[in-house]
Amino acid sequence: MEFSKIFLGNTALLVTVAYLANLIYKYALSRTSSSVKYVSSVLLIIFCGWLSMFFGYNVSENVIFDLRIIPLIIATVSYAEPLTLVIIGASIGISRLLFGINEASIAGCLNLCILGVAAALLHVWMNRRSFGLITQGLITIIVINLLNCLDIAFLGVISAKTYFMEIMPIALPLSLVLSLIFSLILRDFQLEGNRMVQIKHSNVLLSAQAEELHKAKIVLEERARELALSSQYKTEFLANMSHELRTPLNSIINFAQLISEPDEGRTKEEIAEYGEIIYQSGQELLTIINDILDLTKVEAGQLEIVNEDMNISEIPQLVAMHFEHAAERGNISFEIQLDERLPQTMYTDPNRVQQILRNLLSNAFKFTHDGQVKLNIRLERLGSTDQKEDWIVFDVIDSGIGIPKEKQAHIFEAFKQADGSISRKYGGTGLGLSISRDLSRLLSGYIEMESEEGKGSRFSLHLPLIGSEAFYLHNS
Incomplete structure (x- = not known):
């Protein structure tokens, strides 16, 4: 017991x-x-x-x-x-x-x-x-x-x-x-x-999981806001397109009708002027259509890049042909500077490079009332300390109206501009910068921007020099 x-x-x-x-x-x-x-x-x-x-x-x-x-x-x-x-x-x-x-x-x-x-x-x-x-x-x-x-x-x-x-x-x-x-x-x-x-x-x-759901909810709400904004921007874009397309079309139709109507008092100079207006309106219309087609091709992944040797020394002459008249008409100083260390050629798509530069320079002249527009082409070594590479940099600098800081995050996005209303003072489709950014990526490069409202802007196109025929101008 x-x-x-x-x-x-x-x-x-x-x-x-x-x-x-x-x-x-x-x-x-x-x-x-x-x-x-x-x-x-x-x-x-x-x-x-x-x-x-x-x-x-x-x-x-x-x-x-x-x-x-x-x-x-x-x-x-x-x-x-x-x-x-x-x-x-x-x-x-x-x-x-x-x-x-x-x-x-x-x-x-x-x-x-x-x-x-x-x-x-x-x-x-x-x-x-x-x-x-x-x-x-x-x-x-x-x-x-x-x-x-x-x-x-x-x-x-x-x-x-x-x-x-x-x-x-x-x-x-x-x-x-x-x-x-x-x-x-x-x-x-x-x-x-x-x-x-x-x-x-x-x-x-x-x-x-609750935290993840909360984060997902925030992301979805942000995405919903972005979609609503995107829908708004596209609506504005369509309204702008109707305005942009009608303007040159009306000019073509009206002046073509004037030319077709018999009028013995109309001089040859007037008819030539009408023809010039029709030509310019047709060019504007073609530019708008090309912008829309290029954007569609880029988004669909169907835009072809054809790389070949591009002579860098010919760029000033090609650019001057397009913008000398605009500079004279606006009484704007237009300068082109080349870094003497630049190679003679680089391996890229010349047409797409020129298209990007035309878009950037067109914006520079469009938003500059007086002062100057510059195109600087220079050689720069970029990258980490151990892996630096040569890049060709195209700087487009203007003394125009500049871009407010709160608008700078959106200017490269399709259908968005600093001012999206139909009555915009400067016109245009708002696709040029978006297309330029996408083209620069297809060329293995990128675009940087610096701007201050009222003091002008600087857009820099960076393209890699890898594979270029690198003999230099000062040695040629």
Whole structure:
């Protein structure tokens, strides 16, 4: 009867310690490192073994019966390293010597050391067999309890006959049952802990998902605003197109009608002037149609790039042919400067380069009332410190009206201009910069812009010189 009371008391103590350990882990150790958690759990197992002995049943002055093997059983199915089981068994055994060194304590210490080695070997064997956790627990409880009985019988200070006949029939069944009960209780603690960890993990995931959904909502709202703006810009663009297309068409129709009507008082000079207006209106109309077609081809990926050697020294003459008259008409100074370090030729698409420059210069003259427009062509080394490359830079500089900072982010986008109303003072489709940007990318380059309202603008076309026939002007 005393065995039952002591063993039940041992079990109650172990359950209490397990509960307290669970609280300590939840509120003190859960955020510590894995090594701290590991060492703390091992020390707790050893402490439980010592506690069982402290409240054990004294059969005689030196002989103590208790459930010190239960912590070792729990450790066998809890730890992955067999060496840890040997350390736990030896440590619990050594703690037996703290109650006095005598024949019984030495036998008890040796018993736990043997059980620690046996638990390690049992752990290795069960892992190789791939047993489930419940099966491992049952095997461990039976094997450790039976081996403990044999050790006590042959190593203890009680004779084997007395132990087998009087003590083991009571102690072994109690130890087996209480070991199983404590294991189930501890398993319930473990499952509760796992549930808490899973709930915490689920909360973290839900928080992350909520954050992602919030970000996605913001992105969708921003995208909706962009789509609404895009729709607005396209509506304005269509309205502008109707205006831009009707203007030259009306000029062509009206002046063609005047020429076709017989009028003896009309002079040859007037007819020639009408023809010039028809020609210019046709050119304007062709430019608008070409812009729309080019933009459509770029967006569809159907615009062809034909690379060949382009003579850089011919660019000033080609540009001057297009813009000298505009400069004279607007009383604007037009300068072209070439860096003497420039190569004679570069390998690119000459037509597309000229198209970009025409677009940039057209805008420069359009938005410059007085002052000057410059085209500087220079050589520049760009890139990181270790990988610098030669680039040809075409700077189009004007002293015109400039672009407000809040409008600069949109001027390269199709259908957008600094002023999108039909009554814009300067006219145009608003596609020139968008097309120029896309063409520069197809040529492996890019366009940079600097502008200040009221002080003019600078658009710089950067094109790589890789593959160019690089002999230089000052050496030719």
